[in-house]
Amino acid sequence: MKDTSHDTSHAELHAEISDQFDTTAMATETTLLNPRFYTTDFDEMDRIDVSPVRGDWDKLLAQMKSDPNRGHFKKNEDWDQIDWQGMDPALRAEFIDFLVSSCTAEFSGCVLYKEMKRRGNNPDICELFSYMSRDEARHAGFINDALREAGVAVNLGFLTKAKKYTYFRPRFIYYATYLSEKIGYARYITIFRHLEAHPEQRFHPIFKWFRQWCNDEFSHGEAFALLMRTDPKITESWQARLWIRFFLVAVYSTMWVRDHARPEFHKALGVDIDWYDQEVYRKTSTIARQVFPVEIDIDHPRWLPGLRRMDAAMRDMEKAQKKGGLGGWIAHKAASARAMAAFAGLYLIPVKDNRPPASVRLEPSY
Numbered sequence: 517m518k519d520t521s522h523d524t525s526h527a528e529l530h531a532e533i534s535d536q537f538d539t540t541a542m543a544t545e546t547t548l549l550n551p552r553f554y555t556t557d558f559d560e561m562d563r564i565d566v567s568p569v570r571g572d573w574d575k576l577l578a579q580m581k582s583d584p585n586r587g588h589f590k591k592n593e594d595w596d597q598i599d600w601q602g603m604d605p606a607l608r609a610e611f612i613d614f615l616v617s618s619c620t621a622e623f624s625g626c627v628l629y630k631e632m633k634r635r636g637n638n639p640d641i642c643e644l645f646s647y648m649s650r651d652e653a654r655h656a657g658f659i660n661d662a663l664r665e666a667g668v669a670v671n672l673g674f675l676t677k678a679k680k681y682t683y684f685r686p687r688f689i690y691y692a693t694y695l696s697e698k699i700g701y702a703r704y705i706t707i708f709r710h711l712e713a714h715p716e717q718r719f720h721p722i723f724k725w726f727r728q729w730c731n732d733e734f735s736h737g738e739a740f741a742l743l744m745r746t747d748p749k750i751t752e753s754w755q756a757r758l759w760i761r762f763f764l765v766a767v768y769s770t771m772w773v774r775d776h777a778r779p780e781f782h783k784a785l786g787v788d789i790d791w792y793d794q795e796v797y798r799k800t801s802t803i804a805r806q807v808f809p810v811e812i813d814i815d816h817p818r819w820l821p822g823l824r825r826m827d828a829a830m831r832d833m834e835k836a837q838k839k840g841g842l843g844g845w846i847a848h849k850a851a852s853a854r855a856m857a858a859f860a861g862l863y864l865i866p867v868k869d870n871r872p873p874a875s876v877r878l879e880p881s882y
């Protein structure tokens with residue numbers, strides 16, 4: 517016999533949670549901190565010639581073609597049922613925010629990679645982007661399944677049409693996407709290793725999937741490393757150094773502010789956010805030595821205070837925006853000036869020089 521009482525409470529729960537969270541609106545919103553959708557000069561990207569890295573390229577693509585994670589992104593007996601209703605409301609709100617933002621970021625990769633594959637004629641490039649969009653679609657879909665259980669799946673089809681796209685030149689796409697893939701790897705593996713040691717703090721089954729997941733992100737990062745290695749100008753000119761430094765500071769500081777907005781989520785995982793972020797920067801920076809000529813000095817005495825100033829200024833900006841009116845406008849201007857000053861302070865911390873090795877390829881090692 518069908519247990520209708522369960523169905524009812526499930527439906528009520530869905531209604532209750534979905535009234536609180538319009539996740540599609542959350543994902544569509546364009547703010548400084550939300551993951552964005554990107555577009556670029558696809559024709560320029562299509563002209564890339566991968567012959568200078570052909571050997572490594574063919575090996576990497578063969579590995580991606582073999583699709584080692586084909587069966588991974590499916591719920592199985594390891595997927596524990598979650599009591600969404602019983603979850604502490606503050607934790608639930610932050611966790612849903614985390615899932616929505618991760619899903620948006622994964623889907624953003626999917627949309628960009630798919631478009632590249634669709635518009636390209638270069639067989640090497642089309643093949644790479646078809647594998648990468650395949651992976652990101654799986655990642656976004658898997659997170660969205662977890663959201664669906666809470667009754668708050670993101671409408672991804674709507675998002676594709678409604679979300680604003682940010683244009684970046686191909687070179688900037690390489691820096692930003694390479695970094696976000698490697699950071700994605702470092703974030704997933706750091707959480708996975710932490711929960712491996714503290715399984716009692718794994719409050720949702722999705723974290724069990726992070727290990728194989730992060731290997732996908734690692735190889736996506738490898739692909740961008742190879743693309744950057746096709747032309748020394750992309751990373752070696754003095755302008756490239758300045759821009760890479762800019763992207764490192766922008767991506768790292770955004771991550772800091774975003775993570776610090778989720779204290780309950782990290783408390784539930786038993787993760788100290790300062791430690792976690794520094795750990796992710798450290799892993800990412802070590803990996804990025806394969807291709808970036810500069811490295812941020814995250815142990816510099818001005819680094820953490822700069823990030824904290826940035827975080828405080830961004831919070832004040834948000835408060836001012838909510839307040840509205842003339843007072844809010846003035847407060848917002850003042851806070852954004854402080855955020856810019858904090859950013860400049862971080863940017864001006866002397867960087868460490870790095871000479872990327874002759875061979876670019878790495879394997880995941882954390």
Ligand SMILES: [Fe+2]
Pocket residue numbers: 622625651652655700732733
């Ligand atoms: Fe992904």
Ligand SMILES: [Fe+2]
Pocket residue numbers: 625652697700732733736
């Ligand atoms: Fe990825």
